[in-house]
Amino acid sequence: MATQSVRRNAGKGASPQRSAAARAAAKRVARAHPTEPSAPQPAAVPDAGAITPTTPDISADADADVDAQDTGRRRALLCAVLAVLVVLGLASSITLGSQYRDAERTRQARTAALAAARTAAPAILSYDYRRLHKDFAAARGHLTGPFVARYRKTTTTVVAPTAEKYKGVVKATVAAPPRGGTPAASVISESPDKVVVLLFMNQVTNSTQVSTPRLDLNRVRMTMVPADGTWKVSAVDAL
Template sequence: MSNPSTRVRGAGTPARRTLAAAARAAAKRTERTEGGERTGGAERTGGTERTGRTAVPTRRPERTEPARRTGTDGDGSPADGPPADPLSGRTVVIEPPDGWDDPPEPSPAPDEDEPRAEDPAEPAGSPARRPGQGVRPRRGLYAALLALLLVAGLVAVAVLGLHYRDARRTEAARDEALAAAREAAPVVLSYDHRHLDRDFSRALAQLTGDFREEYRRTTKTVVAPTAAKYRGTVKATVVAPPGGAPAASVVSAAPDRVVVLLFVNQVTESTQVTGPRLDLNRVRMTLSRTSQGWKVSAVDAL
């Protein structure tokens, strides 16, 4: 009768015994870890652990599988070992950190075949636009506007130049005509019965136009006979204050025509009056530019 085989723990080689002991220790640590996770409140469902909003798969700590004894114990029976525990994965949910924002979803790429809103499709059958089309008409319009502005500028410059020239000529005419009026008034408005022809000739030299002919006719038919009959004498002077200029001023002026107002004293002597008679007169004298200078073209007593 054969003896039953008994398991001797110390049988086997030292390396095999060490490997078996390490496997048992790893199995016990794994069991303790799983027990702690259950009591900690973690919820496992089908190998998934939920700790936050995001599920992250994780793996259990690998359990060291003890090496199977291929030999026999001292009595020839196969060595016993812990059964192999298949690895099972698990999922751990991790909370995102504070301030974390999910990245925006990428917008779909536009379809190249679709027409853009700012580029409306041209109607069918319309002629294709050639490069540079429409540029020449614009250039022509710009050139026309530029030419118009240039012409307007030249006209404005010409008008301003004419006004400036007329202003300069008018200013010169004022001074020249005023001096001529102060000189002509005593000659035209004076005469002496003793030398009428000489006085009338001097006066005619200061006159021009129709007024010259009218003066010639009046002096010949009226003034000369009366002065000779009554021995009349008239002496005219432009009023001037002591140490001042003669009382004469320009009423209106143009480059070729100036009107002057003068204050004239006339002293008249004749057989018809007793002693000299003084007349204070205001005379408006018009002077015109001629080839011989400024000449009197009209005289009006005011």
Template sequence: MANTTLRTATLRAAAKRAERAARQPNEPEATPDPKPTARTAGRPGRLGAVLAVLVVLGVVATAMLGWRYREAERTAQARAAALTAAHKAAPAVLSYDYRHLDRDFAAARAHLTDPFLDQYAKTTQTVVAPTAKQYRGVVKATVAKPPGDDAAPAASVVSASPDRAVILLFMNQLTTSTQVTTPRLDLNRVRMTLISTPQGWKVSALDAL
């Protein structure tokens, strides 16, 4: 009887093991939690860095465009201001009358700045003044103007920046003195360099062409 009970228990245990073995293939296996690889983990960081660089480049490009626009605007203003200053300075610098030289020279110096200011002062005192007094010289200079009521004076901007400009002017100079029997008209070209100063645009160089 004992042997029969033992065999029955053994058979039951074997049946249970077979039943468990038959169920295991159908049971879902536990899926391990996905872990980010080094490649996928670094992608969001690189994307953020790229976006940051693009933002910086956009800001720099906008700043550069703004700076160029302001520089172009300042240059345009400088061209107009320097040309106006040259129109006023040229007749004063190139004219004089022996009867009131000190007044004429002072008026001219108001349009000048160094290094031309010092050069003009020395030349007028050592050369122009003695000669003008000796021969009663009078020179009246004007910016040439083509025929026509609407014609602009013959002057143009050669180059310009916000702080410096070079102007080309065509000048008429009418001279009278004891050395000439009739007034003499000279047609001259001058290149005038002007710089921006706290007192306005001043002539820093003048060359006859």
């Protein structure tokens, strides 16, 4: 208010000195009575549209759950595959083991049956009229099964009477190379329980029916089967 009075007085023609003094006085009054502070303005309210709501990151949790589920599925699938592989491996091992055992049994059967056939053939196909009973008994020791009865019947009703009548002597051997070597016998078929052997036989016959020994070259097929801890003849066929 004092400042306005001074200014009105100055406008009515006051001298420059008074005007300067008035201005100085006004400044002193202004400093002594500072302007009253303006009323506080209400705080600005931010625009609701500009506020970004804060929400929990649900997508990250969902992704984590999906990843965990995928990991669980992969582990389950891997375990299932490994289980199948283990089962297949065991099955293969069992199969291979069984095949190996069968192959080994067959190999052993082949070797044993072939050796038994080479021993049995000369005994079965040889006889001497002077000791028929002994020769036939020795031959039956190499036989097994129903073939024993058939051999007994044939030797009793056919071979023995003819041999005694003509004083027959037959010496049979498995053919071998002239300069020596493995006898001519080979395996036709084989299994752990049966082996069929083909043998080439030389039979030298002496009797009152021939003036000189007669040599017959024969082929004989013998079926060998395991019996009494060894291999014996279950059938003989002349070829």
